[in-house]
Amino acid sequence: MRTLKFVDNAMTNELPSTSRSLPIALIRAREGVMSPIREMLAETGITEQQWRVLRVLSEHGPMDVGTLADRASLLFPSLTRIANSMRKKELLTQTRDENDRRRQVVTITPAGQKIIDDKVEDAAQIVAGFKNTLGEDKYEQLLDLLAQLDPQHDG
Amino acid sequence: MRTLKFVDNAMTNELPSTSRSLPIALIRAREGVMSPIREMLAETGITEQQWRVLRVLSEHGPMDVGTLADRASLLFPSLTRIANSMRKKELLTQTRDENDRRRQVVTITPAGQKIIDDKVEDAAQIVAGFKNTLGEDKYEQLLDLLAQLDPQHDG
DNA sequence: TGACAATGATTGCTTTGTTAAATAAATTAT
DNA sequence: ATAATTTATTTAACAAAGCAATCATTGTCA
Numbered sequence: 001m002r003t004l005k006f007v008d009n010a011m012t013n014e015l016p017s018t019s020r021s022l023p024i025a026l027i028r029a030r031e032g033v034m035s036p037i038r039e040m041l042a043e044t045g046i047t048e049q050q051w052r053v054l055r056v057l058s059e060h061g062p063m064d065v066g067t068l069a070d071r072a073s074l075l076f077p078s079l080t081r082i083a084n085s086m087r088k089k090e091l092l093t094q095t096r097d098e099n100d101r102r103r104q105v106v107t108i109t110p111a112g113q114k115i116i117d118d119k120v121e122d123a124a125q126i127v128a129g130f131k132n133t134l135g136e137d138k139y140e141q142l143l144d145l146l147a148q149l150d151p152q153h154d155g
Numbered sequence: 156m157r158t159l160k161f162v163d164n165a166m167t168n169e170l171p172s173t174s175r176s177l178p179i180a181l182i183r184a185r186e187g188v189m190s191p192i193r194e195m196l197a198e199t200g201i202t203e204q205q206w207r208v209l210r211v212l213s214e215h216g217p218m219d220v221g222t223l224a225d226r227a228s229l230l231f232p233s234l235t236r237i238a239n240s241m242r243k244k245e246l247l248t249q250t251r252d253e254n255d256r257r258r259q260v261v262t263i264t265p266a267g268q269k270i271i272d273d274k275v276e277d278a279a280q281i282v283a284g285f286k287n288t289l290g291e292d293k294y295e296q297l298l299d300l301l302a303q304l305d306p307q308h309d310g
Numbered sequence: 311t312g313a314c315a316a317t318g319a320t321t322g323c324t325t326t327g328t329t330a331a332a333t334a335a336a337t338t339a340t
Numbered sequence: 341a342t343a344a345t346t347t348a349t350t351t352a353a354c355a356a357a358g359c360a361a362t363c364a365t366t367g368t369c370a
Contacts, residue, residue: 014275014279015210015275015278015279015282016282017214018207018210018211018214018226018227019226020298021210022188022282022285022294022297022298023185023188023189023192023203023207024207024227024228025297025298025301025302025305026181026184026185026188026301027185027228028228028301028302028304028305028307028308029181029301029302029304029305030178030181030182030185031228031305032304032305032306032307033177033178033181033304034178035306037178038358047325047326047358048178048326049325049326052173052178052179055170055173055176056173059172059173064348064349065348065349065350066347066348066349071173071174072173072179073179073182073183073186074326074327075326075327075328075329076348076349076350077326077327077328077329077349077350077351077352078325078326078327078328079349080349080350080351081325081326081350082325082326085325100335100336100347100348101334101335101336102334102335102336102347102348102349103335103348103349104348104349104350120169120170123170124169124170127170127171127177130177130304133303134300134303134304138300139177141296141300142177142180142297142300142301143175143177143180145289145293145296145297145300146180146181146183146184146297147180147183147184148288148289149183149184149187149188149285149289150180150183150184150186150187151187151190152183152187153183193328197329202328202355202356203356204355204356205355219318219319220318220319220320221317221318221319229356229357230356230357230358230359231318231319231320232319232320232321232322232356232357232358232359233355233356233357233358234319235319235320235321236320236321236355236356237355237356240355255317255318255365255366256364256365256366257317257318257319257364257365257366258317258318258319258365259318259319259320
């Protein structure tokens with residue numbers, strides 16, 4: 001068992017204690033945030049990722065799979081499967097782009113949009129709850145700090 | 156396609172644009188942080204989760220599966236399977252607690268500890284990199300804000 | 311004591327994450 | 341024009357997440 005040293009570890013080769021580990025803190029925060037959202041989504045029969053796909057499509061309209069994957073923060077292979085199952089549930093449709101026939105254009109269906117419409121309010125309340133516990137300022141600050149850890153982000 | 160309104164949405168039923176969504180920000184930040192760590196771990200043949208398990212065992216010594224799952228932020232069923240594969244690789248051992256024979260006590264092996272020892276330095280440098288880009292203050296601040304989103308955490 | 315609840319852990323099932331390889335259409339270069 | 345390259349997407353294979361159900365052991369209490 002490694003001995004814990006309760007000193008600054010900046011000049012040492014020590015990792016921060018797992019209780020102050022950034023990756024673990026990110027996981028736990030995510031779990032805290034997603035837990036009520038998952039609970040809310042359980043009634044709809046769709047998953048967290050499927051909700052994200054619907055959100056993006058609803059917000060920006062039809063788009064190709066690559067852009068969708070990017071905006072919903074999903075990996076390509078994941079999205080392929082997710083789109084398949086969502087098509088079976090008729091939450092979206094998929095058509096080949098005739099200008100560039102490699103591209104698959106995905107569109108939300110009325111049934112998909114209905115799920116969004118039915119749940120926006122609940123979702124917004126959950127978000128508002130977190131904004132409330134942190135306070136508006138710290139909430140925005142958190143989003144900024146998180147953005148700085150995202151390599152895609154400019155900064 | 157939903158019309159975007161560029162106004163404050165506090166009093167409306169609108170969700171924040173997906174680009175300012177907390178769950179998505181958390182996913183992206185996590186991806187940004189884990190990407191170099193995964194790269195580093197690729198050489199060792201273990202996954203991010205297995206690394207966490209080794210870290211916790213190395214830091215706190217042998218413990219039962221429940222406590223380990225808690226400290227490594229893994230779900231029980233996940234840990235059961237992860238421990239199985241790690242046992243096959245001889246990174247840890249598992250023995251029944253004789254006082255309470257429901258409990259399984261997990262211990263890191265020398266081979267497991269060696270992976271930690273070989274890579275602590277690299278890992279610490281990666282962490283230091285993030286501390287550097289954010290600055291010591293904002294880094295600590297971020298950890299505090301994230302902790303507030305964790306229901307397990309006191310606060 | 312003996313039925314019953316509570317606890318610790320595992321198993322089964324479906325979905326997603328992650329990497330690598332394959333396919334297919336478009337672009338570039340020779 | 342055709343071979344080589346790049347781009348968009350899919351498939352395959354394995355690890356892990358998340359949820360429900362199961363199993364074994366321990367604890368409670370009538």
